[in-house]
Amino acid sequence: MLTRLITLTAVLVALAHPHAVAEAQALRALDDEALAAIREDVLLQRYDQAIRRANDVLGSARAMTLRQRVELWQMMAAAYYPPDAAAQKQDSALLQIDALVRVAPDATLPAELSWPGLDTLVEKARAFVFSVTSRPPPELVLRGASQAGFITVVASRPTRFRLTTVSRATGVAVVQDSTGLVTEAQLRLRAHNGRSPLIESGDYRIVIVARDGRTADSTVIVHDAVAVASDLPGPIRVPRFVPPTTTTRSTARMGRALALGIGFAGATFAIAREARPPGTIRSGFGTDQRALVVGAVMVGAAVASLFLDDEAARPADAATIERARRDYDRRVSRAAADSRERLADYRVVLRIEPEGL
Amino acid sequence: MSKAVTIIGTLFLALALAPARLSGQAPYGDGGIDITVLAHEAIVHTAAGERLAPERHVGQVGLALGVPTPLRALRVHGHVLTSTQGQNDLRSLDVGLTLGPFLARALVLEAAFAQRASYAPETGLAHGRVAEFARVGARVRVPLGRSGFALHVLGSSYLATNEPEDADDAVTGWLGESSVSYRVRRFPVTAMLGYRIERFRVFTVEQEVSSLTFSLGVNMLGR
Numbered sequence: 088m089l090t091r092l093i094t095l096t097a098v099l100v101a102l103a104h105p106h107a108v109a110e111a112q113a114l115r116a117l118d119d120e121a122l123a124a125i126r127e128d129v130l131l132q133r134y135d136q137a138i139r140r141a142n143d144v145l146g147s148a149r150a151m152t153l154r155q156r157v158e159l160w161q162m163m164a165a166a167y168y169p170p171d172a173a174a175q176k177q178d179s180a181l182l183q184i185d186a187l188v189r190v191a192p193d194a195t196l197p198a199e200l201s202w203p204g205l206d207t208l209v210e211k212a213r214a215f216v217f218s219v220t221s222r223p224p225p226e227l228v229l230r231g232a233s234q235a236g237f238i239t240v241v242a243s244r245p246t247r248f249r250l251t252t253v254s255r256a257t258g259v260a261v262v263q264d265s266t267g268l269v270t271e272a273q274l275r276l277r278a279h280n281g282r283s284p285l286i287e288s289g290d291y292r293i294v295i296v297a298r299d300g301r302t303a304d305s306t307v308i309v310h311d312a313v314a315v316a317s318d319l320p321g322p323i324r325v326p327r328f329v330p331p332t333t334t335t336r337s338t339a340r341m342g343r344a345l346a347l348g349i350g351f352a353g354a355t356f357a358i359a360r361e362a363r364p365p366g367t368i369r370s371g372f373g374t375d376q377r378a379l380v381v382g383a384v385m386v387g388a389a390v391a392s393l394f395l396d397d398e399a400a401r402p403a404d405a406a407t408i409e410r411a412r413r414d415y416d417r418r419v420s421r422a423a424a425d426s427r428e429r430l431a432d433y434r435v436v437l438r439i440e441p442e443g444l
Numbered sequence: 445m446s447k448a449v450t451i452i453g454t455l456f457l458a459l460a461l462a463p464a465r466l467s468g469q470a471p472y473g474d475g476g477i478d479i480t481v482l483a484h485e486a487i488v489h490t491a492a493g494e495r496l497a498p499e500r501h502v503g504q505v506g507l508a509l510g511v512p513t514p515l516r517a518l519r520v521h522g523h524v525l526t527s528t529q530g531q532n533d534l535r536s537l538d539v540g541l542t543l544g545p546f547l548a549r550a551l552v553l554e555a556a557f558a559q560r561a562s563y564a565p566e567t568g569l570a571h572g573r574v575a576e577f578a579r580v581g582a583r584v585r586v587p588l589g590r591s592g593f594a595l596h597v598l599g600s601s602y603l604a605t606n607e608p609e610d611a612d613d614a615v616t617g618w619l620g621e622s623s624v625s626y627r628v629r630r631f632p633v634t635a636m637l638g639y640r641i642e643r644f645r646v647f648t649v650e651q652e653v654s655s656l657t658f659s660l661g662v663n664m665l666g667r
Binding site: 340344359 | 485487586588589590591592593595596597620621622623624626637638639641654656
């Protein structure tokens with residue numbers, strides 16, 4: 088029974104899906120047709136009819152694309168503020184222009200709608216309304232530390248921008264780029280800074296903070312993004328430079344050790360025999376063989392120290408050290424080049440959601 | 445006197461030959477506390493006037509301790525040696541201070557209060573009393589590079605601590621010791637082999653003790 092129910096549901100979903108897609112396409116086509124009609128009304132100076140049609144279209148604004156909205160507000164502004172002074176409704180026109188500037192701060196009027204009075208009104212609105220927008224491409228491909236991707240940002244007036252990526256998994260925020268006071272900029276996104284990755288596989292929020300240069304008001308634009316990264320190159324380990332030493336042992340040092348051994352052995356013998364005063368006790372003693380044993384051990388220790396004393400290794404001569412240094416520098420250069428090549432293989436594909444919050 | 449000059453000359457010759465980089469270590473470590481087990485194989489000769497006692501072989505065991513003080517150059521040291529042949533036989537106690545190292549960190553001065561008792565039961569030259577005296581001396585320690593081996597020479601003189609009622613009660617004597625030690629690298633254990641000879645006179649009895657010395661020490665809390 089359950090299996091039959093699931094099958095039926097699947098069939099219904101399969102039947103319903105193409106229908107829903109077709110309906111959405113029809114809705115979009117309708118808006119384009121309506122926009123064309125409104126444009127015709129404006130160009131034929133049927134402003135009231137154009138405004139009426141536009142208000143009807145606004146009822147289906149959810150289905151409109153950004154381009155369609157911009158187009159609609161441009162035409163409504165032109166309908167409310169035509170060259171004919173008697174037909175001008177400036178306040179209503181300004182409302183449309185404000186809406187236009189908010190979604191497209193750099194928007195201008197198309198040539199067929201433009202006239203000096205309306206252009207002035209647009210510039211006036213742009214001066215009063217602070218708005219910013221970002222236009223990220225749907226997908227960015229970033230490579231290593233050199234190949235960056237860019238997100239275009241536009242503001243209605245001079246603004247400072249800062250672009251930050253925030254990992255949803257770790258919460259780590261990385262400031263990727265920032266600008267001074269500009270009205271338009273290409274904010275840079277990098278996958279790697281040469282030392283560590285800035286973007287790895289996972290979900291991200293791309294946060295663009297725009298700070299108005301005039302009022303210091305801030306607007307935040309957030310894009311959701313998904314990063315798919317290749318494997319990170321492992322670190323290249325460069326051994327530290329160790330100045331070469333020569334294993335030739337210092338003759339003077341060896342001689343000193345042997346002399347010490349013999350000297351102390353002699354001291355032992357002197358203590359055992361020569362240092363003792365003559366007298367009745369000594370006459371019964373004679374030479375103590377144990378002192379000779381200790382002296383022999385001392386000499387043996389001195390000989391052993393020739394092999395065990397690692398201080399005997401001396402630094403190599405200056406020319407050898409210089410050769411070793413040059414060789415080391417070459418190895419470091421090769422490692423650095425290798426590291427750059429491997430880093431360039433680090434590739435991140437960043438898919439960015441077009442709609443920001 | 446000429447013999448003493450020979451000893452001092454030998455010590456300074458050893459110093460002159462010492463390498464420039466001498467490490468200043470306590471006898472068994474570098475700072476910290478030294479605990480050392482001592483074992484001496486001694487041959488004792490005793491005489492009173494013209495009378496000689498037979499040669500005696502005596503084993504001695506003991507313990508030595510070295511402790512640092514707040515003054516870096518000053519350490520407290522002491523040792524106890526007792527005979528393996530009974531309590532009334534050759535035994536000694538030594539408690540004092542070491543000062544140093546000086547002279548390229550090779551020379552350490554020692555001063556100690558000492559007690560000594562000896563007993564020679566077969567000879568009739570016995571003196572069961574304990575003699576007290578002061579001991580002053582100098583120890584030279586020369587490491588053989590970083591091999592772990594070091595060579596030591598110690599010379600001490602015995603001095604009376606009070607004015608004796610009888611000239612025969614005055615303690616006189618000296619001590620000479622020469623040894624070689626080996627300390628395991630990065631492990632604070634030192635083994636030492638040495639030869640030691642002591643000439644001692646008190647209560648009309650003259651005694652010479654020559655010993656083959658062994659010791660095994662551990663250094664704690666040192667560098």
